Amino acid sequence: MKILGIDGSGLVASVAIVEDDNLIGEYTTGYKKTHSQTLLPMLDELSKMIELDLNTVDAIAVSAGPGSFTGLRIASATAKGLGLTMGCPIVSVPTVDAIAFNMWGNSGIICPILDARRGQVYTGLYRFEADGTFTVIKEQCACDFHDIAEEINKLGEAVTFLGDGVPVFKDTIADIIKVDYRFAPAHLNRQHAASVATLGSIYYANGDCEPAADHRPEYLRLSQAERERMEKERLEKEGKA
Amino acid sequence: MNSKEIKILAIESSCDETAAAVVVNGRDVKSNVISTQIPLHTLYGGVVPEIASRKHIERINQVIEQALDDADMGLEDMDAIAVTYGPGLVGALLVGVAEAKAIAYASGLPLIGVHHIEGHISANYIENKELKPPFLCLVVSGGHTHLVRVADYGKYEILGRTRDDAAGEAFDKVARAIGLGYPGGPKIEKAAHEGNPNAISFTRPKVSDGVYDFSFSGLKSQVLNYINGAQMKGEPVNDADIAASFQQTVIDTLCEHAAMAIDEFKMDKFAIAGGVASNQTLRAAMEKMCQEKGVEFYHPSPILCTDNAAMIGAAGYYEYLAGRRDGWDLNAIPNLKLGER
Numbered sequence: 001m002k003i004l005g006i007d008g009s010g011l012v013a014s015v016a017i018v019e020d021d022n023l024i025g026e027y028t029t030g031y032k033k034t035h036s037q038t039l040l041p042m043l044d045e046l047s048k049m050i051e052l053d054l055n056t057v058d059a060i061a062v063s064a065g066p067g068s069f070t071g072l073r074i075a076s077a078t079a080k081g082l083g084l085t086m087g088c089p090i091v092s093v094p095t096v097d098a099i100a101f102n103m104w105g106n107s108g109i110i111c112p113i114l115d116a117r118r119g120q121v122y123t124g125l126y127r128f129e130a131d132g133t134f135t136v137i138k139e140q141c142a143c144d145f146h147d148i149a150e151e152i153n154k155l156g157e158a159v160t161f162l163g164d165g166v167p168v169f170k171d172t173i174a175d176i177i178k179v180d181y182r183f184a185p186a187h188l189n190r191q192h193a194a195s196v197a198t199l200g201s202i203y204y205a206n207g208d209c210e211p212a213a214d215h216r217p218e219y220l221r222l223s224q225a226e227r228e229r230m231e232k233e234r235l236e237k238e239g240k241a
Numbered sequence: 242m243n244s245k246e247i248k249i250l251a252i253e254s255s256c257d258e259t260a261a262a263v264v265v266n267g268r269d270v271k272s273n274v275i276s277t278q279i280p281l282h283t284l285y286g287g288v289v290p291e292i293a294s295r296k297h298i299e300r301i302n303q304v305i306e307q308a309l310d311d312a313d314m315g316l317e318d319m320d321a322i323a324v325t326y327g328p329g330l331v332g333a334l335l336v337g338v339a340e341a342k343a344i345a346y347a348s349g350l351p352l353i354g355v356h357h358i359e360g361h362i363s364a365n366y367i368e369n370k371e372l373k374p375p376f377l378c379l380v381v382s383g384g385h386t387h388l389v390r391v392a393d394y395g396k397y398e399i400l401g402r403t404r405d406d407a408a409g410e411a412f413d414k415v416a417r418a419i420g421l422g423y424p425g426g427p428k429i430e431k432a433a434h435e436g437n438p439n440a441i442s443f444t445r446p447k448v449s450d451g452v453y454d455f456s457f458s459g460l461k462s463q464v465l466n467y468i469n470g471a472q473m474k475g476e477p478v479n480d481a482d483i484a485a486s487f488q489q490t491v492i493d494t495l496c497e498h499a500a501m502a503i504d505e506f507k508m509d510k511f512a513i514a515g516g517v518a519s520n521q522t523l524r525a526a527m528e529k530m531c532q533e534k535g536v537e538f539y540h541p542s543p544i545l546c547t548d549n550a551a552m553i554g555a556a557g558y559y560e561y562l563a564g565r566r567d568g569w570d571l572n573a574i575p576n577l578k579l580g581e582r
Contacts, residue, residue, distance in 0.1 A: 043346075069291065
């Protein structure tokens with residue numbers, strides 16, 4: 001089973017090919033160029049290097065969100081265009097799950113935090129059991145950093161933070177996290193398409209995939225215009241009641 | 242037949258229509274699928290970029306698959322993939338660009354980035370098989386107002402452009418002011434049928450340092466001032482008369498500029514393009530002006546005036562012949578200039 005992994009959810013652009021228990025190749029950059037300029041050229045270079053025949057790919061695993069709306073869509077449209085052409089399905093992998101999966105085998109709680117602006121984070125809580133099982137304690141969500149901090153304190157176990165929210169919330173973490181905590185190092189602390197592909201291959205083996213046409217990013221947030229419209233409607237309703 | 246047919250799959254997602262088409266040799270449209278988001282944006286009184294981008298990604302594969310199905314062809318029959326990469330809403334453009342790049346890459350086909358306005362101009366090639374450059378073209382839409390001299394395929398000289406609002410934008414704003422809603426173009430046109438175009442005299446907007454340039458923001462303000470003035474005096478306003486008089490002023494301005502350019506550059510062919518080009522009153526006025534000057538008049542049918550991918554396939558074909566090939570790093574350029582590439 002050969003899975004192509006793609007992640008464009010944050011600043012990092014990453015593509016990888018995982019075949020069964022082997023990582024054939026991964027290309028990851030954390031550079032300021034837009035995903036429109038990086039993702040496909042990177043896949044092209046990687047494919048040439050590992051002499052990849054695209055037609056041998058069984059499924060495309062894409063980091064589906066949350067994250068940068070535009071980044072998610074570039075990765076998604078890339079996956080959908082490839083899927084349409086190659087006739088293969090898409091495995092939609094939750095972005096925060098895939099980042100947590102970087103820390104496979106780690107003891108304690110894993111807490112990825114992605115900067116969602118306005119004091120909010122995209123986050124979730126995870127644990128690896130003694131047998132390696134990946135347990136989701138709290139599903140990925142968009143919330144105030146203080147809310148996730150409270151849950152971590154309640155769990156009372158050591159926690160590993162990672163993700164692009166770490167530099168933003170480092171001081172807050174020092175102020176309000178009451179359990180032992182640590183930060184994942186550079187080679188693990190951002191998006192990796194190899195993690196997306198590995199997690200994706202588990203989903204795919206369970207039949208958890210969709211036709212490329214049906215795939216869409218998981219933003220976990222409405223657009224600003226929709227939020228404002230709903231708020232306005234709510235206020236009008238309350239005014240009438 | 243000695244020359245091979247060139248078949249292009251074209252994709253367009255620059256604003257609020259997700260579109261795909263199959264076009265043969267730039268003129269023969271085998272399919273033209275348009276999935277519009279207008280009803281959705283009507284809730285907000287205009288296009289919301291983030292919502293437009295989200296809808297594009299939800300619809301794009303279905304639209305492309307439909308275009309191939311309608312043409313009774315597969316990707317293996319195509320010679321190239323053409324895609325709009327600007328100008329437009331960046332988030333919306335990026336969906337089409339990323340999708341087109343992935344399809345071209347996985348199918349081993351050349352990729353051709355197309356300028357949206359060149360697409361609108363090229364819509365004229367589809368229904369007027371005999372039309373060849375040079376000709377003069379007026380592009381009027383919700384986002385653009387350009388008077389362009391098409392010197393040759395792919396060679397454009399901009400004679401005039403809007404300094405502020407596009408003509409279509411002014412229609413939208415005036416429509417909102419008199420409570421007609423979005424999209425303003427068709428609604429103003431309908432209301433104008435019931436009104437008197439000479440009822441209110443609005444001043445034709447002029448740009449002092451650019452003979453062919455346009456400015457519609459001032460005209461919009463004139464309309465708003467007229468409405469406010471009447472309200473202050475407690476006088477009733479006739480919405481149909483406002484619509485008709487406003488529309489007439491826009492048309493007179495566009496006609497005047499086009500006529501001047503036809504004379505100065507001794508053009509014998511004149512074409513209109515873009516969403517506003519489907520306005521029947523505008524067409525009739527342009528046709529009359531051309532008849533008086535003995536100039537051949539061209540216009541696409543309404544379905545090819547609105548944003549569509551067939552026009553991108555037409556423009557893409559001439560780019561293909563000119564040897565344009567884009568790389569996998571093709572990016573969306575929201576403010577892409579016409580003729581500057």
